[in-house]
Amino acid sequence: MAVGYETELYEPVKSFFEKQGYHIKAEVRYCDLVGVKEGMTEPLIVEIKKSFNLSLLLQGMQRLKTSNNVYLAVERNRVKRGAVNQRFGEITDLCQKLGLGLITVTIYKTKPALVDILCEPQQQMKSKKSIRKQKLLREFEGRSGDYNLGGSHQKKLVTAYRERALKIAYALEPLPFSSPAQLARATGISTTAAILQNNYYGWFERIERGRYTLTTAGREALTTYNNVLQQNIPDQTNYFIAEEVDTDDYSAK
Numbered sequence: 719m720a721v722g723y724e725t726e727l728y729e730p731v732k733s734f735f736e737k738q739g740y741h742i743k744a745e746v747r748y749c750d751l752v753g754v755k756e757g758m759t760e761p762l763i764v765e766i767k768k769s770f771n772l773s774l775l776l777q778g779m780q781r782l783k784t785s786n787n788v789y790l791a792v793e794r795n796r797v798k799r800g801a802v803n804q805r806f807g808e809i810t811d812l813c814q815k816l817g818l819g820l821i822t823v824t825i826y827k828t829k830p831a832l833v834d835i836l837c838e839p840q841q842q843m844k845s846k847k848s849i850r851k852q853k854l855l856r857e858f859e860g861r862s863g864d865y866n867l868g869g870s871h872q873k874k875l876v877t878a879y880r881e882r883a884l885k886i887a888y889a890l891e892p893l894p895f896s897s898p899a900q901l902a903r904a905t906g907i908s909t910t911a912a913i914l915q916n917n918y919y920g921w922f923e924r925i926e927r928g929r930y931t932l933t934t935a936g937r938e939a940l941t942t943y944n945n946v947l948q949q950n951i952p953d954q955t956n957y958f959i960a961e962e963v964d965t966d967d968y969s970a971k
Contacts, residue, residue, distance in 0.1 A: 720793070720795050720825075721768060721793050721795075721825055723768075723869065724750075724766050724767060724768055724868075724869030725867045725868065725869045725870055726825065727766050727768075727791060727792075727793060727823045727825075727831075727868075727869065728744060728750070728751065728766060728867055728868035728869050730823050730825075730830075730831035730833050731751060731764055731766065731791050731821060731823060731833060731868070732744075732751060732864075732868070734821075734833040735751075735753050735762060735764075738755070739755050739756070740753035740754065740755045740762055741753060741754050741755070742762075742864060743858055743861055743863075743864045743866070744864055744866040744867055744868035744870070745866040745867075745868060745870060745875050746854060746857050746858050746861070747853060747854050747857050749763045749764075749765065749781060749784075749854070750764055750765050750766045750868040750869050751763070751764040751765075751766065751791075751868045752764075752854065752858055754855070754858060758787075760785045760786050760787040760851075761784070761785050761787065761851065761854055761855060761858070762785070762787050762789070763781045763784065763785050763787065763788045763789070763854075764788075764789045764790075764791050764821070764868070765777045765778055765781060765788070765789075765790055765791070766791045766792075766868055766869045767790070767791075767792055767869075768792065768793050769792055769793065770790070770792045770809055774790055774792070775790070775812075775816075775818075777790075778790045778813075778816070778818045779816065779818075782816075782817060782818070783850055784850040784851055784854055785851060785854075786817070786839060786841050787819075787839050788817075788818055788819065788839055789818065789819035789820065789821050789835075789839065790813060790818055790819070790820055790821065791820075791821040791822075791823060792820075792821070792822060792823070793822070793823055793824070793825065794806070794822035794823065794824045794834070795824070795825070806820075806822065806836060809836075810836045810837050813836075813837055814837045814840060817839060817840040817841075818837075818839060818840075819835065819837055819838050819839040820835075820836040820837045821833060821834065821835055821836070822834045822836060856878075857877065857878050859878075860877075860878025860879075860881070860882075861876070861877070861878050861881060862881060862946075862949060863946075863949050865945070865946050876943065876946055879913075879918070880919070880943075881946065882905075882907050882909065882913060883913050883918070883919060883921060884939065884940070884943050884946060884947060885905045885907060885947075886901050886905055886907060886910055886913055886914065886922075887921050887922070887932060887936045887939060887940055888940060888947055889901050889904040889905050890922070890930060890931065890932050890936075891932055891936075891937065891940060894931040894932065895925060895929045895930070895931055896929070896930060896931075897928045897929060897930075898910050898911035898914055898928065898930070899911075901914070901930075914930050919935065919936075919939065920933060920935045920936075921933055921935055921936030921939055922936060
């Protein structure tokens with residue numbers, strides 16, 4: 719059966735690589751799917767599209783600047799019209815020459831999806847991938863779970879930065895007028911002061927020097943991302959530690 723959205727292909731591909739020992743997260747630094755595996759230095763990157771096209775191919779070539787372990791994943795459906803959907807042999811040859819892996823996903827109505835590896839990524843000559851790779855892995859490790867769906871478009875992603883901001887908002891709600899130092903101790907987030915000062919999402923309000931409270935948008939975020947908070951902060955009793963209000967005048971820097 720033909721899929722309506724790219725996101726429908728994400729779960730079968732994720733499950734396939736998880737069975738191979740990969741830890742998977744979606745939408746990491748613009749990559750649909752990223753995986754890490756113990757003992758492997760190259761992160762797994764998979765770009766997903768409903769059909770093979772030039773846009774997917776160009777995405778794959780960009781990802782090779784970050785890792786040698788890059789796959790392109792598309793639906794395989796004989797009902798689909800168009801010559802490109804019946805020329806997987808030629809597409810496989812093209813991907814092999816470019817060093818890309820190719821995956822097809824067949825979706826069924828009454829049985830699990832079938833994931834086929836048509837070709838594996840080819841090891842390329844070593845290049846200056848270290849900076850891109852480090853940024854990708856930092857973002858991957860900074861997320862506590864897989865809260866996004868690979869192939870999503872125009873949706874707010876749960877990034878590592880958003881998770882940290884959520885933890886700070888969660889700590890600030892019952893302790894209004896808190897200082898950055900208090901919140902940093904409660905959350906264990908060393909960049910608390912910078913997050914409060916930058917206020918990227920509009921969740922925090924500085925009421926005086928070194929004192930913050932939550933905005934309406936911040937309270938709404940706690941409801942919107944409640945599922946993320948529940949997995950991040952399972953024991954609320956350990957999260958808030960009663961303490962005397964600091965008399966020091968903390969800056970927001």
